[in-house]
Amino acid sequence: MLWIFFSIISLILASVFQISLMYLHKNKKSINLIEQITSSLWLFVIIGILSFVGLILMFMNNYKIEFTGLSERSPLLVLSALSLMLYELFLILGISNGGGGFSSLIAGMSYILVIIFGVYFFNDIVNNNIIISIILISILVSYVILEKNKLTK
Numbered sequence: 791m792l793w794i795f796f797s798i799i800s801l802i803l804a805s806v807f808q809i810s811l812m813y814l815h816k817n818k819k820s821i822n823l824i825e826q827i828t829s830s831l832w833l834f835v836i837i838g839i840l841s842f843v844g845l846i847l848m849f850m851n852n853y854k855i856e857f858t859g860l861s862e863r864s865p866l867l868v869l870s871a872l873s874l875m876l877y878e879l880f881l882i883l884g885i886s887n888g889g890g891g892f893s894s895l896i897a898g899m900s901y902i903l904v905i906i907f908g909v910y911f912f913n914d915i916v917n918n919n920i921i922i923s924i925i926l927i928s929i930l931v932s933y934v935i936l937e938k939n940k941l942t943k
Contacts, residue, residue: 795851808894812885831881892938898930 814829844919877897900926908914 808881808885808891811882812890823883826882827879830875830882833878834875874896892935895931895934901930936943 815873881893881897884896889896905914905916905920905924909916
């Protein structure tokens with residue numbers, strides 16, 4: 791049950807992240823593509839600096855950090871980092887080009903793909919209720935997006 795606690799904390803932090811992106815890009819009258827990409831890249835510069843400070847603090851406190859196996863996992867780490875950067879960039883583009891919070895709603899549908907991937911590749915277990923819930927979520931999100939488009943026309 792501890793995973794539920796961590797998931798709720800993750801939900802709150804993801805919401806803070808996405809709301810802050812909305813706030814940054816909603817208050818500007820006109821923001822061009824270069825400004826959007828630049829703000830995205832600056833975000834990752836700040837994240838990189840914070841990560842570097844965290845590693846330095848771990849080394850200063852003599853934490854035993856094992857680098858064994860890092861080279862075999864490095865392609866996956868690079869893929870993960872690139873995916874996260876592109877996710878964040880496209881989320882900024884979606885939010886700042888009229889999607890607002892609805893862009894986050896669509897991006898949140900990625901969790902359905904993660905569940906499907908987990909079932910096929912990691913033998914996660916699902917039952918009929920979970921499958922029905924995924925179908926209902928997909929239908930409801932589609933309906934919300936259709937209604938959002940009606941409001942903006």
